[in-house]
Amino acid sequence: MGSIAPMTADQIALIKATVPVLVEHGNTITTVFYRNMLEAHPELNTVFNTSNQVNGHQPRALAGALYAYASHIDDLSALSAAVELICNKHASLYIKPEDYNIVGKYLLEAMGEVLGAALTPEIHDAWGAAYWQLADIMIGREKQLYEQSEGWTDWRDFKIVDKVKESDEITSFYLAPVDGKPLPAFQPGQYISVQTYVPALKYSQARQYSLSDKPRSEYYRISVKKETFVNSADPAAVTQPGHISNVLHDTLNKGDTLQVSHPYGDFFLSATETDTAHPVVLISAGVGLTPLTSILNTLTSNCPSNRKLHFVHGARKSGARAFSEHIASLMKEYPNLNATFFTSHPSAEDKEGVDYHHAGRVNLQKIDKKDLFLDDAKAQYFICGPEKFMTDMESHLKGQGVSTDRIKMELFGTGGVPH
């Protein structure tokens, strides 16, 4: 492990002074970093998402994280939500303390390769100290997360016990542990990592999928959209499939095995919130409905019958929407559940008032304020979907007076470095 001596005031000032350098060269540094590290350690290809390497998302996200870190080096509390999110993801990938040695070495070497003589020995040492300061915090948090997982501290074999098509593009997988032991409960909204061999790459890959049902001791359910990646330089050419979702949809079937992590994630309805009486509004778009369906299924099976719930969902067309029949049948059982469906591009067969309520993207202004409980100072809001969708929904709610602490959303990544 590297040095974890506290950073000096001079080193903190040097890190702050490199913020403009990260704006200019951050993406190049992280692209060189991933290239060199994965060339020297091909075994790490299983840990890093190859699709996100090809589309440039991962280097951009890491550059954004470095930029955010350097900008807040003198006030790390501003980063605590981002650190919590990353540590949960790391735990779900079984990242170990020794992995930080490799990342630190290749990151500093990439800075040297890109910046040349501009990376003076003092700046090099300041970044070394900064890296280990953050790594130490993360290693500590990840250790706590592993300790909380009741001995489940490595990949575990699971069998697909059912595979159910939920919409034109989303299929559910029911996953039961091969060892037959009861599964730990999770907080509704959390995810698992799923790892399987990808023949096209000749190595395994892991992805995080939100659990889409309430906790059950016999199986976990995930509901996966079949993804195709579009080449941004040539949008007509689909060049890189979403590896795991395609293997799951096309290759793996009932009876097949794959590897699963303990559930993790910091976007959830906590156990203490399941037995209160405040209204809950669940707002999602596309496959973002999965963690919110887990929350919905938990609330409708646990909470007092007077609790008011509203499920708001946007889909491209009604055939792409998962769980519409499930939600309709829950509404019959549970009169306090309301649902509003938006369809952005209704197909010729889609009927307004039958298959959906409103044409267009989710627009909260089209929903009566009282059905969104905007006058209830305790109502809670959960949002999941494309990033811009979430930030738009959040600003609308804030504009209507909803306080930040009552809005939860799952924002992966830092948005990269500013342009």
Ligand SMILES: NC(=O)C1=CN([C@@H]2O[C@H](COP(=O)(O)OP(=O)(O)OC[C@H]3O[C@@H](n4cnc5c(N)ncnc54)[C@H](OP(=O)(O)O)[C@@H]3O)[C@@H](O)[C@H]2O)C=CC1
């Ligand atoms: N736990 C988590 O954090 C999870 C997150 N997700 C995220 O949810 C997202 C769902 O994507 P996917 O199913 O592919 O979505 P789709 O592309 O199928 O879009 C779903 C709907 O969202 C609309 N939409 C897209 N962007 C916006 C926007 N900026 N504002 C308002 N509406 C918008 C689309 O409208 P239009 O047709 O006009 O584009 C469409 O009606 C992904 O980004 C995924 O990462 C998903 C599952 C779990």
